[in-house]
Amino acid sequence: EAGVVQSPRYKIIEKKQPVAFWCNPISGHNTLYWYRQNLGQGPELLIRYENEEAVDDSQLPKDRFSAERLKGVDSTLKIQPAELGDSAVYLCASSLSQTTGYTFGSGTRLTVV
């Protein structure tokens, strides 16, 4: 079984530029999450989807971040414009339900210069 697939693995952009990350969850996993992880810290939830519906986006900085999950499968997370403080690892995860453990993708390491 394929795991959670994310791309790209690495991205370096200049501040004020846009950037997008893509995630393909495990087949059959209805719940999809985007997390951000800074060095030395645990992952912090940005947004959670149940199928195509965003059920928790309270931690998403909506002035510059947006996400979508069309057809309840793949998802994209976008930042526009990027700021220096956005440098982090962006992790996508999926799970069978809200109360089971997650499977994470390998993440996208973003560096904003």
Added chain:
Amino acid sequence: RKEVEQDPGPFNVPEGATVAFNCTYSNSASQSFFWYRQDCRKEPKLLMSVYSSGNEDGRFTAQLNRASQYISLLIRDSKLSDSATYLCVVNNAGKSTFGDGTTLTVKP
């Protein structure tokens, strides 16, 4: 105060040692609990769920104390390959909150 707190360590132990990590959480309504393992520059991976009655998986034992609002992870007979950061996760109504992790280094 953070919702989920862990001692960051690092814990440096010799091979074969027994080591225990604790994690406290602030929301008494939390419903499910997990331990994840994260290797350097890798994604977190689910190690085990934590059940109310406590549970064991080989050398790993997880305990939950709802009254005191903490969970623990015990590793027996530590191996070099156990070196990693261990993340505590607390779930409430579908929202999982991660601790910042405890770093373990097992030395020969």
